Amino acid sequence: MLQLNINDEISPLKAVVLGIAKSSGPIPTVEEAYDPKSLEHIKAGTYPKEEDMIQEMEAFRKVFEKYNVKVFRPEILIDCNQIFSRDIAFVIGDKLIKANILPDREKEVEAILHVLDKIDDNHILHPPDNVHVEGGDVMPWNDYIFVGTYTAPDYSEFITARTNKAAIDYLRKQFxxxxxxxxxxxxxxxIAQDNALHLDCCFQPLGKGKAILHKNGFLVEEEYQWLVDFFGKENIFEIDALEMYNMFSNVFSISPNVVVSERNFTRLNNWLREHGFTVEEIPYAEISKQEGLLRCSTLPLIRE
Structure with a gap:
């Protein structure tokens, strides 16, 4: 049985579900796009090819192998995009919360049943239907759980609004x-540059007390300022709109000192190295066209 343990974003990783790009299906139509960035690439004819995404995910898998992380993969569903395993479930402490995701994506959960079978049923939470939540919006951080949300009255008009007020209340009750x-x-x-799909699209805590942040991803300046004060201005790598669009904040920590990053993120990667991090650079630019990157592709199960 797996003894789940996730209390932050950076402790040494022991076990993870890494999404899979095989049989990810035909290029979606404009009507089928889940987010503005995919939409942009569908219209431009630059939507990523499956073989390129498979290679990118293989590079990510090899990094996990290098650091002796146990990697689970979803079972392959024919013509189903299963890259972003962060969306379908997430772990806080010793509990796995099954996300209520877009109905079209329900079957993605079935593809990780072989992993869920290794977890005690009492440690799997099934939020009620009114609780909308995706793992990209949820970050356990020691005593805190940081949650991205959208609670304005026009919530239902945004396919990009994934976590609601009921989810905040639910997490408070469970933890x-x-x-x-x-x-x-x-x-x-x-407009992709104006859309923070998930919290990890505009914020990411790192080891050594550092964090990546994008001010315009936040609707309420005081909330952005809270994070600046929490981490300290001198510890924050502030990214601009284009860098947010390119998913600079969606890197992934294997340990407090090791960060997996996209190889084109030169400004960020240099900064990380200057601050003593080991940066494992991999190609992930094709996958980023679907408005998700490294953190989105992972579902961490156990950290030390």
Missing amino acids: PDKKVKSFELRKSNT
Whole structure:
């Protein structure tokens, strides 16, 4: 049995579910796009090819292998995009919460049943239907759970709004010993540079007390400022709109000192090295065209 343990974003990783790009299906139509960035590439004819995405994910898998991380993969569903395993479930402490995701993606959960079977049923939570939540919006951080949300009255009009007010209340109830801190995110169905799809699209805590942040991803300046104060201005790598669009904040920590990053993120990768991090650079630019990157592709199960 797997003894789940996730209390932050950076402790040494022991076991993870890494998504899979095989049989990810035909290029979606404009109507089928889940987010503005995919939409942009569908229209431009630059939507990523399956073989390129398979190679990118293989590079990620090899990094995990190098650091002796146990890697689970979803079973392959024919013509189904299963790259972003972060969306379908997430772990806080010793509990796995099954996300209520877009109905079209329900079958992705079935593809990781072989992993869920290794977890005690009492440690798997099934939120009620009114709780909308995706793993990209949820970050356990020691005493805190940081949660990206959108609670304005027009919530239902945004396919890009993935985590609602009911989810905040649900997490507070399930984890009474944690402080659940929510952040209102900027949403757009049509303009990718104006859309923070998930919290990890505009914020990421790192080891050594550092963090990556993008101010315009937050709707409420005080909430952005709270994070600046929490980490300290001198510890923050602030990214601009284009860098957010390119998913600079969606890197992934294997340990407090090791960060997996996209090889084209030169400015970020240099900064990380200057601050003593080991940066494992891999190609992931094709996958990023679907408005997701390294953190989105992972579902960490056990950290030390």
